[in-house]
Amino acid sequence: MSKKLLTDSVTNLNKFFIPIIRHSTSALSSTEESTCPHIHEIQNAKPYSEIPGPKPLPILGNTWRLLPIIGQYDISDVAKLSQLFYEQYGKIMKLSGLVGRPDLLFVYDPDEIEKIYRNEGPTPFRPSMPCLVKYKSEVRKEFFGDVGGVVGVHGEPWKNFRSKVQRPILQLSTVKKYIGPIEDVTNYFIKRMLEMKDDKNEMPADFDNEIHKWSLECIGRVSLDARLGCLDPDLPPDSEPQKIIDAAKYALRNVAILELKFPFWRYFPTSVWTNYVKNMDYFIEVCMKHIDAAMERLQSKTVTNESDLSLVERILASEPDPKTAYILALDLILVGIDTISMAVCSILYQLSIRPEEQEKMYEELKRLMPDPETPLTSSLLNEMSYLKSFVKEVLRMYSTVIGNGRTLQQDTIIQGYHVPKGIQVVFPTLVTGSMAEFVSEPEKFLPERWMKHSGENFKLHPYASLPYGHGARMCLGRRFADLEIQVLLAKLIRSFKLEYHYDPLEYKVTFMYAPEGDLKLRMLPRKQ
Numbered sequence: 127m128s129k130k131l132l133t134d135s136v137t138n139l140n141k142f143f144i145p146i147i148r149h150s151t152s153a154l155s156s157t158e159e160s161t162c163p164h165i166h167e168i169q170n171a172k173p174y175s176e177i178p179g180p181k182p183l184p185i186l187g188n189t190w191r192l193l194p195i196i197g198q199y200d201i202s203d204v205a206k207l208s209q210l211f212y213e214q215y216g217k218i219m220k221l222s223g224l225v226g227r228p229d230l231l232f233v234y235d236p237d238e239i240e241k242i243y244r245n246e247g248p249t250p251f252r253p254s255m256p257c258l259v260k261y262k263s264e265v266r267k268e269f270f271g272d273v274g275g276v277v278g279v280h281g282e283p284w285k286n287f288r289s290k291v292q293r294p295i296l297q298l299s300t301v302k303k304y305i306g307p308i309e310d311v312t313n314y315f316i317k318r319m320l321e322m323k324d325d326k327n328e329m330p331a332d333f334d335n336e337i338h339k340w341s342l343e344c345i346g347r348v349s350l351d352a353r354l355g356c357l358d359p360d361l362p363p364d365s366e367p368q369k370i371i372d373a374a375k376y377a378l379r380n381v382a383i384l385e386l387k388f389p390f391w392r393y394f395p396t397s398v399w400t401n402y403v404k405n406m407d408y409f410i411e412v413c414m415k416h417i418d419a420a421m422e423r424l425q426s427k428t429v430t431n432e433s434d435l436s437l438v439e440r441i442l443a444s445e446p447d448p449k450t451a452y453i454l455a456l457d458l459i460l461v462g463i464d465t466i467s468m469a470v471c472s473i474l475y476q477l478s479i480r481p482e483e484q485e486k487m488y489e490e491l492k493r494l495m496p497d498p499e500t501p502l503t504s505s506l507l508n509e510m511s512y513l514k515s516f517v518k519e520v521l522r523m524y525s526t527v528i529g530n531g532r533t534l535q536q537d538t539i540i541q542g543y544h545v546p547k548g549i550q551v552v553f554p555t556l557v558t559g560s561m562a563e564f565v566s567e568p569e570k571f572l573p574e575r576w577m578k579h580s581g582e583n584f585k586l587h588p589y590a591s592l593p594y595g596h597g598a599r600m601c602l603g604r605r606f607a608d609l610e611i612q613v614l615l616a617k618l619i620r621s622f623k624l625e626y627h628y629d630p631l632e633y634k635v636t637f638m639y640a641p642e643g644d645l646k647l648r649m650l651p652r653k654q
């Protein structure tokens with residue numbers, strides 16, 4: 127890749143490093159007075175201006191480099207670019223002079239990343255999707271009011287909302303309740319896969335769409351207490367499930383377009399923006415309808431024990447204003463569908479091109495479930511250590527979300543430089559997860575490196591590969607994401623062998639980092 131391309135594309139970078147988490151207009155100003163506690167360290171540190179990076183031009187900064195190629199730049203190069211930045215500049219580099227936004231600081235050092243996470247304080251600031259921020263805080267301000275949810279919300283409002291929902295969502299006892307329901311959805315999905323396969327036993331070219339429907343159905347079951355019916359074949363265009371699928375596709379696919387192209391929608395309503403708003407409104411309508419129904423069911427239910435309640439009911443029981451449940455469902459659906467769908471595409475593709483590893487997973491599943499129809503339980507899932515390690519290894523080598531980030535809320539020393547507050551620090555997970563200094567033999571696909579009793583002593587820095595982020599703002603759907611992936615793999619790989627017989631697929635960043643192209647997986651039944 128040319129150096130020009132490298133520098134040309136800088137302004138778009140954060141959009142892909144933190145795909146579900148874009149920059150907000152309210153980033154702290156680097157000129158505000160510092161509240162840094164380590165004044166003596168700061169006095170001895172090298173100045174921020176000495177951090178390497180492409181030099182911005184006077185007045186025009188670095189953003190001008192993007193102008194001639196608006197709409198043409200191949201965003202899928204962003205993953206390679208991150209690696210190039212590291213190779214060219216080392217463990218810390220900055221992109222400054224970006225018009226209308228704070229600098230981006232790339233940190234390729236898990237020790238420093240650990241330090242930043244540990245010092246992030248009670249209200250970590252993660253730059254967030256500007257179009258969602260505008261939708262929540264301006265377009266539908268009356269609806270959201272001061273209950274903005276978690277995505278694109280910061281400070282006390284974020285903390286208040288997160289503290290209301292975090293316990294039930296991340297509690298293992300809640301998640302366990304969904305093993306059966308997710309298994310039902312997944313059994314139905316596998317049945318649909320069998321109906322979908324062609325005479326070569328291959329999935330259709332747009333199999334990734336079907337995976338999206340499965341994830342939508344799973345998220346609906348969790349966040350709306352409803353079976354939405356998205357997996358049913360031949361849905362009429364005006365049916366609710368088809369409209370939900372269309373709205374999800376529109377809202378997710380166009381986030382990239384809205385934020386990639388010059389953002390005219392910030393100044394006047396373009397047609398993509400108007401449709402985005404319409405689709406978001408439809409999502410809210412669907413969320414309200416299903417949550418209201420859950421509320422009615424709850425009111426007529428005699429509850430003796432909290433553990434009898436679903437996630438939605440727990441939220442409704444503790445927060446009688448259903449708005450919290452509406453908005454939580456909206457946030458979970460918006461950030462949950464694409465992340466998990468693309469992760470599943472990547473995991474199934476890796477399984478299909480790695481027969482040896484797939485066989486190990488199959489052997490583990492056969493041992494744990496001699497009868498393939500054995501219902502899944504949490505203790506069975508706990509024992510699937512190879513399966514879980516395989517997933518971790520895919521996320522290390524092909525991290526679906528290629529990076530995370532934090533806006534510094536206080537001056538910080540990073541790699542010996544004094545970095546002022548307000549700077550957006552990018553943690554390029556995809557690169558740090560493959561740095562030989564922190565991970566043994568990073569170029570090798572070795573699920574065993576994650577297994578406690580593998581007998582080998584692998585080096586693995588705990589902050590090198592954090593696909594779900596970390597700390598107080600860590601992925602809220604993480605436990606459900608893990609559960610959904612585990613259930614799908616356990617059911618599918620126990621009974622079928624996956625193969626792939628075409629040219630290798632290249633990984634690209636569209637919105638997430640995933641294999642691009644037709645996912646024509648071959649699905650062959652195993653002898654029982």
Ligand code: HEM
Pocket residue numbers: 146147252276277278288345457458459461462463465466469526527529530531593594595596597598599600601602603604606607
């Ligand atoms: C493999 C799939 C997934 C990956 C790789 C992933 C990754 C991430 C990452 C990196 C973050 C930022 C965390 C941080 O700032 O430290 C995040 C946040 C979030 N994720 Fe996920 N995620 C996945 C699936 C899901 C699912 C299925 C849901 C919903 C059910 C979900 C809901 C959320 C929410 C609501 C946030 C924002 C949390 C906050 O700001 O307080 N994610 N995710």
